[in-house]
Amino acid sequence: MDVRRCASFLCRLRGLTFRRRLRRGEGLLLIGGRESRVEAAIHMLFVFFPIATVWLDGDGRVVDARLARPFRPLYIPRAPARDVLEGPPELLERVAMGERLRFLKAPSGSVTRVSGRKPPYSAKVGGHRPPQSVESSHSQPKSGVTDSLRA
Numbered sequence: 001m002d003v004r005r006c007a008s009f010l011c012r013l014r015g016l017t018f019r020r021r022l023r024r025g026e027g028l029l030l031i032g033g034r035e036s037r038v039e040a041a042i043h044m045l046f047v048f049f050p051i052a053t054v055w056l057d058g059d060g061r062v063v064d065a066r067l068a069r070p071f072r073p074l075y076i077p078r079a080p081a082r083d084v085l086e087g088p089p090e091l092l093e094r095v096a097m098g099e100r101l102r103f104l105k106a107p108s109g110s111v112t113r114v115s116g117r118k119p120p121y122s123a124k125v126g127g128h129r130p131p132q133s134v135e136s137s138h139s140q141p142k143s144g145v146t147d148s149l150r151a
Contacts, residue, residue, distance in 0.1 A: 001087060003027040003103060016086060017046040027087035029103065034058075040081035044072040052091035054101075055081035062099045065092055 002025055006012055012030045016022070032039055035058055042053060047070050055064040055077035064077040067089055085091070085101070095101070 001025050001027050001091070003029045003085065003087075005029050005031060005103075007031040015042065015047070016051065019047070019049075021049050022051070022088055025088075027085060027091070030084040030086065032082040032084070035080040035082045037076055037078075037080050040084055041074055041076040042068065042084055042086070043074055044068050044070055047071070050089055052085075052087045052089050054085040054087070054091065054095055055079070056083040056085060056101060058082045060101050060103075062095050062097050062101065065095055065097070067092060 004027070006015070006028055012032075015030065016028060030042070040055055044051075047068075050067055050069050053066055053068045053075060054062055057063050057080065060083075063079040063081050066075070068075050068086075
């Protein structure tokens with residue numbers, strides 16, 4: 001799955017609004033400032049398609065995941081979260097509560113494993129980041145699902 005990193009306030013606010021669909025294997029990672037239920041809440045106003053919403057704590061562990069439907073005003077995670085991964089509905093079948101997701105930087109074809117809270121691509125550059133790949137570190141993959149979320 002290719003994930004675009006979204007760190008600025010305006011990028012997070014816009015999210016997927018006014019988009020008609022996601023491209024195959026596309027996702028959006030909304031980077032928050034701190035763990036909070038309120039600050040990690042999302043809206044689906046002017047989002048025209050359902051999406052998988054996966055809330056992550058500061059260590060990248062899944063604290064909540066659910067299907068967000070178009071034009072719903074508010075989705076709040078069940079537990080404090082820092083980041084939100086938005087992607088195609090099938091993403092919900094590939095993640096589990098407590099699972100740690102890692103994001104791999106893929107500049108010019110190479111893939112670098114990223115670990116820890118301060119990955120090398122954390123510097124702000126206009127709020128948009130190049131696509132990244134995401135993989136799961138869940139020790140037991142769900143049946144029929146590989147440990148990697150890369151498409």
